[in-house]
Amino acid sequence: MDYTERKVTGKTVFEGHIIQVELDEIALPNGRPAQREVVRHPGGVCVLALDQDAQVTLVRQYRYPMGEHIIELPAGKLDPGEEPSVAARRELEEETGLRAGKLTYLGYLLASPGFCDERLHMFLAQELEHLDSHPDEDEFLDVFTMPYSELLSKVMAGELHDAKSVAITLKTKVLLGL
Amino acid sequence: MDYTERKVTGKTVFEGHIIQVELDEIALPNGRPAQREVVRHPGGVCVLALDQDAQVTLVRQYRYPMGEHIIELPAGKLDPGEEPSVAARRELEEETGLRAGKLTYLGYLLASPGFCDERLHMFLAQELEHLDSHPDEDEFLDVFTMPYSELLSKVMAGELHDAKSVAITLKTKVLLGL
Numbered sequence: 001m002d003y004t005e006r007k008v009t010g011k012t013v014f015e016g017h018i019i020q021v022e023l024d025e026i027a028l029p030n031g032r033p034a035q036r037e038v039v040r041h042p043g044g045v046c047v048l049a050l051d052q053d054a055q056v057t058l059v060r061q062y063r064y065p066m067g068e069h070i071i072e073l074p075a076g077k078l079d080p081g082e083e084p085s086v087a088a089r090r091e092l093e094e095e096t097g098l099r100a101g102k103l104t105y106l107g108y109l110l111a112s113p114g115f116c117d118e119r120l121h122m123f124l125a126q127e128l129e130h131l132d133s134h135p136d137e138d139e140f141l142d143v144f145t146m147p148y149s150e151l152l153s154k155v156m157a158g159e160l161h162d163a164k165s166v167a168i169t170l171k172t173k174v175l176l177g178l
Numbered sequence: 179m180d181y182t183e184r185k186v187t188g189k190t191v192f193e194g195h196i197i198q199v200e201l202d203e204i205a206l207p208n209g210r211p212a213q214r215e216v217v218r219h220p221g222g223v224c225v226l227a228l229d230q231d232a233q234v235t236l237v238r239q240y241r242y243p244m245g246e247h248i249i250e251l252p253a254g255k256l257d258p259g260e261e262p263s264v265a266a267r268r269e270l271e272e273e274t275g276l277r278a279g280k281l282t283y284l285g286y287l288l289a290s291p292g293f294c295d296e297r298l299h300m301f302l303a304q305e306l307e308h309l310d311s312h313p314d315e316d317e318f319l320d321v322f323t324m325p326y327s328e329l330l331s332k333v334m335a336g337e338l339h340d341a342k343s344v345a346i347t348l349k350t351k352v353l354l355g356l
Binding site: 107 | 179180181182183191192194195196197199201202204206207208213214215216217218219239240241242243244247248250255284285286287288289290291292293294295296297298318319320330333334335336339340341342344345348349351352353
């Protein structure tokens with residue numbers, strides 16, 4: 001069935017550096033009015049970097065919205081007009097100092113399609129080369145490695161929570177038969 | 179390392195029915211100032227309902243932020259103070275008319291921890307009983323079933339994009355050895 005919701009009017013209620021928030025008046029499929037709160041986000045990339053010894057590179061950083069330090073796979077926002085694969089290589093190098101000889105696209109995720117348009121492109125990076133790390137100024141994070149098998153155990157035990165990291169870790173298992 | 183970011187001042191820039199948006203001035207670990215854009219969300223639940231014949235129940239609905247019809251597992255927001263397992267049973271019944279005899283908690287996901295505090299609690303529902311469906315008024319969606327094996331194929335082919343649905347589908351595979 002076609003359940004398309006038609007925009008009647010709308011306004012931008014917040015214009016930030018990262019997100020933009022819109023409040024729209026819409027018509028439901030039956031013509032009745034409703035409101036939609038929409039967060040616009042530039043989208044991002046997330047990379048599982050798997051080396052020859054089946055070690056995965058992770059980052060641990062403070063996530064202000066949660067008020068916690070969180071473990072994630074290397075990730076970052078897309079620059080305007082940037083190709084996801086270019087962003088994946090850039091973020092991997094910036095955060096971890098790794099260059100990927102082989103980069104496999106694993107599709108994209110919608111982080112929270114009920115209110116937000118964020119698309120997260122997933123990549124598997126292999127044939128890794130260590131460069132000098134060039135972390136962003138004012139980016140505070142720990143970079144470390146863990147065997148893939150241990151990462152998978154943490155995902156299954158509910159000890160890793162970042163949605164994109166969980167999805168890529170599990171997708172990699174099925175893809176590579178790990 | 180401790181990379182805690184300290185709030186200096188903050189203001190609510192948007193107060194919606196679903197989300198609240200805050201703009202905070204913070205101090206980075208090195209004392210330098212920065213801004214954080216934060217979306218507060220009540221959190222939600224997502225349920226993979228798997229019947230005796232390994233069929234999964236899915237919903238297809240229009241997601242306004244994407245401007246597309248999207249296929250997802252049954253899901254919904256937590257009511258204030260609601261236990262995730264209560265919300266999971268409620269949403270499953272409301273959206274699909276299924277009652278779960280057995281509900282297994284699969285942990286929670288952080289949808290987008292860089293700017294949003296949304297937690298998504300994942301459940302596997304089994305021993306299902308069909309009730310009369312009671313969809314919410316003004317909720318427009320198609321409910322249908324698909325073999326679990328086909329759902330997994332769609333996830334692996336990159337044809338299913340909702341992050342929570344992808345994560346639960348893959349976690350269920352590893353958990354049940356499907």
